[in-house]
Amino acid sequence: MEIKSIILRHIKMDLLTPFTTSVGTEVDKDIILVEAKSKSGLSGWAESVAITQPIYNEETVKTNWHMMSDHLIPLLFQESVKHPDEVSERFRSIRGNFNAKAAIEGAVWDLYAKEQNIPLAEALGGVKDKIEVGVSVGIQYSQAAILKQIEGYLEEGYKRIKVKIKPGWDVEILRAVRKEFPDIQLMADANCAYTLKDIEYLKQLDDFGLTMIEQPLDHDDIVDHAKLQAQLNTPICLDESIHTYEDARKAIELGSCRIINLKIGRVGGLTESKKIHNLCVEHDIPMWCGGMLEAGIGRAHNIAITTLSNFTLPGDTAPSSHYWAQDIIDPEVVMENGYIYVPESSGIGYEPNRERIEDVTLFSRVFHS
Numbered sequence: 001m002e003i004k005s006i007i008l009r010h011i012k013m014d015l016l017t018p019f020t021t022s023v024g025t026e027v028d029k030d031i032i033l034v035e036a037k038s039k040s041g042l043s044g045w046a047e048s049v050a051i052t053q054p055i056y057n058e059e060t061v062k063t064n065w066h067m068m069s070d071h072l073i074p075l076l077f078q079e080s081v082k083h084p085d086e087v088s089e090r091f092r093s094i095r096g097n098f099n100a101k102a103a104i105e106g107a108v109w110d111l112y113a114k115e116q117n118i119p120l121a122e123a124l125g126g127v128k129d130k131i132e133v134g135v136s137v138g139i140q141y142s143q144a145a146i147l148k149q150i151e152g153y154l155e156e157g158y159k160r161i162k163v164k165i166k167p168g169w170d171v172e173i174l175r176a177v178r179k180e181f182p183d184i185q186l187m188a189d190a191n192c193a194y195t196l197k198d199i200e201y202l203k204q205l206d207d208f209g210l211t212m213i214e215q216p217l218d219h220d221d222i223v224d225h226a227k228l229q230a231q232l233n234t235p236i237c238l239d240e241s242i243h244t245y246e247d248a249r250k251a252i253e254l255g256s257c258r259i260i261n262l263k264i265g266r267v268g269g270l271t272e273s274k275k276i277h278n279l280c281v282e283h284d285i286p287m288w289c290g291g292m293l294e295a296g297i298g299r300a301h302n303i304a305i306t307t308l309s310n311f312t313l314p315g316d317t318a319p320s321s322h323y324w325a326q327d328i329i330d331p332e333v334v335m336e337n338g339y340i341y342v343p344e345s346s347g348i349g350y351e352p353n354r355e356r357i358e359d360v361t362l363f364s365r366v367f368h369s
C-alpha cells in the first residue's frame with residue numbers, strides 16, 4: 001500500500017436526543033475523521049470514538065488529535081505498509097491511546113479493502129450478510145418515560161434492549177421494564193457505577209432474567225469483577241476494562257466475565273479486535289459490538305467487525321436515524337426487522353458524503369508522507 005497523505009478533520013454534530021449514562025450526558029459529538037489517501041487515488045476512512053471529556057476512558061478528542069498528529073501519523077509514515085495488521089505492531093511502542101490508534105489503523109484497513117476491491121467485512125474474515133441490532137437506552141427522567149421509549153423501540157424492531165443504570169435508577173426500573181415486557185432480551189449497563197460493597201444489592205438483578213450486566217465495577221478492574229461474578233447468576237459483560245487481547249485473556253482466566261463487549265476504538269483497532277474475537281472463540285465467550293454514538297463511518301466499521309462468527313449477541317449498532325438528523329454517509333445505515341444488511345461494495349461499503357462532512361467540519365489538517 002502506498003499512503004500518500006492523511007487528512008484529519010474535526011467535525012461536530014448534534015445528537016437528535018441527549019444520551020445519559022451513569023457518568024454524564026452527551027448532547028452533541030465532536031469527532032475526528034481520518035482519511036488515508038493512496039497514490040492510486042483511493043481513500044480509506046475511519047473515525048475516532050473519543051469524546052470531549054475523559055469520563056468513559058482517559059482519552060479525549062484533543063488528546064487524540066495530538067497523538068495522531070505528533071506520534072501516530074509520523075510513525076505510520078516511517079515506512080510503507082504491506083498489510084494493515086502491521087499498523088498496530090508499529091504503534092506498539094506508544095502506550096495506551098487506543099481510540100487514536102484505532103482511528104488511524106481503521107482508515108488503513110478501509111483503504112486496504114478498497115485496494116483489494118473487497119468489502120471490509122470480507123477482509124476481516126466476516127461470515128454474515130446481516131447483523132442483529134439492539135439499542136442502548138439512556139437514563140430518563142421518569143419510569144413512565146423509559147417504558148414508553150422502550151415500547152417504541154420494540155415496535156421499530158430492535159432485538160435487544162439495554163438499559164443504562166446507576167444507583168437510584170436500577171432495581172426498580174428494571175423490575176418495571178421486566179414486568180411490562182416479560183419476554184424481551186434485556187440487559188443493563190452500569191458504566192462502572194458500583195463497588196464490591198454493593199454485592200448484596202446487585203444480587204437482586206438475578207430476578208430479572210437479564211442476558212447480562214455490563215461493567216458494574218471500576219473501569220480498570222478485573223479482580224473484583226471475578227469476585228462479583230462468583231456471586232451472581234447473571235453473566236457479567238466487560239466493556240471499559242478490556243483494552244487488549246491480554247486484558248481479555250486475563251479476565252477470562254480469572255472468571256471476571258462470561259461475555260465481552262468489543263469496541264474497536266477501545267482495543268486499539270481491527271487487528272486487535274480480530275485477536276480478541278479468536279480468543280473468545282477458543283474459550284466459548286460470546287461477544288457483541290458496543291457503540292460510542294458513532295457517526296456513519298465508525299458505524300460502518302462496527303457493522304464490518306460484527307460479521308465475524310462469534311458476535312452472537314445483538315450489538316449497539318443502531319441505524320443512523322437513531323442518532324442523527326443527517327448522517328455523513330450515503331446511503332445511511334438502515335435497519336430492517338431488527339437487522340442491518342452488510343453492504344457488498346468495497347471497503348466500509350458506505351460513501352462518505354463530502355458535502356455533508358464539509359458542513360460539519362470545524363477545522364482540518366493534511367499530513368503528507
Ligand SMILES: O=C(O)CCC(=O)c1ccccc1C(=O)O
Nearest residue numbers: 056136191290291292293294316
Ligand atoms: O452507541 C450507542 O448507541 C451506545 C452508546 C453507549 O452505550 C455508550 C456511549 C458512550 C460511552 C459508553 C457507552 C457504553 O456502551 O458504555
Ligand SMILES: [Mg+2]
Nearest residue numbers: 189214215239
Ligand atoms: Mg458499556
